[in-house]
Amino acid sequence: MRHFSVELEELNQKLLQMGGLVESAIHRSVRSLIEQDRALAEAVIRDEPQINQIEIEIDGLATRLLALRQPVARDLRLLTAALKINTDLERIGDLAVHVAERSLSLMHHPLVKPMTDIPKMASLVQSMLLKCLDAFVQGDADLAHSVLLSDDEVDRLRDAVYGELLQIMQRDPTVLTAAIDLLFVARNLERIGDHATNIAEDVVFLVKGIDVRHHAKQGEAL
Amino acid sequence: MRHFSVELEELNQKLLQMGGLVESAIHRSVRSLIEQDRALAEAVIRDEPQINQIEIEIDGLATRLLALRQPVARDLRLLTAALKINTDLERIGDLAVHVAERSLSLMHHPLVKPMTDIPKMASLVQSMLLKCLDAFVQGDADLAHSVLLSDDEVDRLRDAVYGELLQIMQRDPTVLTAAIDLLFVARNLERIGDHATNIAEDVVFLVKGIDVRHHAKQGEAL
Numbered sequence: 001m002r003h004f005s006v007e008l009e010e011l012n013q014k015l016l017q018m019g020g021l022v023e024s025a026i027h028r029s030v031r032s033l034i035e036q037d038r039a040l041a042e043a044v045i046r047d048e049p050q051i052n053q054i055e056i057e058i059d060g061l062a063t064r065l066l067a068l069r070q071p072v073a074r075d076l077r078l079l080t081a082a083l084k085i086n087t088d089l090e091r092i093g094d095l096a097v098h099v100a101e102r103s104l105s106l107m108h109h110p111l112v113k114p115m116t117d118i119p120k121m122a123s124l125v126q127s128m129l130l131k132c133l134d135a136f137v138q139g140d141a142d143l144a145h146s147v148l149l150s151d152d153e154v155d156r157l158r159d160a161v162y163g164e165l166l167q168i169m170q171r172d173p174t175v176l177t178a179a180i181d182l183l184f185v186a187r188n189l190e191r192i193g194d195h196a197t198n199i200a201e202d203v204v205f206l207v208k209g210i211d212v213r214h215h216a217k218q219g220e221a222l
Numbered sequence: 223m224r225h226f227s228v229e230l231e232e233l234n235q236k237l238l239q240m241g242g243l244v245e246s247a248i249h250r251s252v253r254s255l256i257e258q259d260r261a262l263a264e265a266v267i268r269d270e271p272q273i274n275q276i277e278i279e280i281d282g283l284a285t286r287l288l289a290l291r292q293p294v295a296r297d298l299r300l301l302t303a304a305l306k307i308n309t310d311l312e313r314i315g316d317l318a319v320h321v322a323e324r325s326l327s328l329m330h331h332p333l334v335k336p337m338t339d340i341p342k343m344a345s346l347v348q349s350m351l352l353k354c355l356d357a358f359v360q361g362d363a364d365l366a367h368s369v370l371l372s373d374d375e376v377d378r379l380r381d382a383v384y385g386e387l388l389q390i391m392q393r394d395p396t397v398l399t400a401a402i403d404l405l406f407v408a409r410n411l412e413r414i415g416d417h418a419t420n421i422a423e424d425v426v427f428l429v430k431g432i433d434v435r436h437h438a439k440q441g442e443a444l
Contacts, residue, residue, distance in 0.1 A: 067293075067294050
């Protein structure tokens with residue numbers, strides 16, 4: 001039987017691999033939207049089964065380790081955190097696919113607004129995701145905490161996108177369906193930020209044993 | 223030390239209690255919307271911390287049982303399923319709060335469409351939730367499977383709501399913000415259906431040891 005630490009390292013590596021795929025999916029789906037690049041959106045949709053496959057592998061590995069190794073204290077928290085983070089990463093992958101699908105739906109439509117806040121939202125949530133995965137690997141609770149603070153900025157950008165789209169829709173009802181697609185893109189990016197926040201909360205719990213969930217959910221109105 | 227079976231029963235009871243609270247939150251948030259009843263929406267928002275509290279208790283209990291009892295086979299699957307179902311229930315509670323918030327935002331606005339499909343969606347996802355919780359308690363994989371089949375009907379109703387709202391928005395731009403609120407209500411109900419589907423998949427895995435995730439995610443485009 002291999003050392004437990006080797007198996008935990010394998011689990012970490014798989015989570016990071018999944019994190020990398022998911023981060024690339026966000027990046028490509030938003031670039032596809034901005035640059036009206038059909039191939040990029042199709043690639044995101046085509047690659048999703050790979051993310052789903054790793055999700056199942058991570059679940060299997062974490063559950064097997066729970067059963068065989070009967071861990072306690074931090075190792076137990078690590079395995080339950082891995083199960084939760086795994087679920088959040090898979091949902092983020094789904095959300096990137098939703099963005100790619102909206103991008104395809106918008107492909108032959110002239111862009112309805114100068115695309116500034118949506119790319120900003122995308123960069124921000126990608127950076128939140130990278131930070132919380134870094135925090136997970138390095139056991140860095142402060143870094144995880146910094147992700148929690150970004151949530152307000154995501155909400156601010158979402159409000160800006162919504163306000164601008166609403167004005168555009170009121171001026172020109174012919175762009176309604178395109179504007180609604182973009183509303184949902186903003187909503188999906190916001191939810192990616194929520195999942196990154198969930199992961200950051202799990203990391204704080206993992207490192208400090210303190211549950212920081214349900215502390216700042218007020219901004220989630222939309 | 224108490225019998226393990228007693229502790230598992232306590233876990234089951236807590237999950238059912240949480241399921242009941244969440245189901246009531248969906249019911250009241252949609253009734254509040256239909257009947258323009260402010261007090262009902264406010265009650266949903268006020269009661270959410272109770273759901274969050276039980277989520278933390280269930281996580282703590284399941285994690286403690288994993289550590290102390292070192293379960294294998296079905297008991298292990300039961301505890302990891304409990305952790306996942308717990309997360310899904312909490313998210314459903316959040317979504318019911320989002321519906322309640324939309325309901326408040328629509329409170330002084332004349333209803334923009336005859337409310338037929340939204341209540342139908344709400345009834346359907348409530349019934350999916352009840353069925354998958356029943357299936358969990360009774361270890362009934364067939365009942366859980368029946369929930370997976372309802373997902374297409376949820377998507378059909380969502381498309382009907384979207385189509386109707388889009389027509390209304392094109393005819394009358396003054397109802398844009400109200401119609402967008404309703405679009406998001408439909409989206410939230412759809413996501414409640416997705417979470418019920420997740421729970422049903424976990425129940426099938428629990429009972430049969432077969433992973434049925436990622437088999438029918440094509441309908442999730444919106």
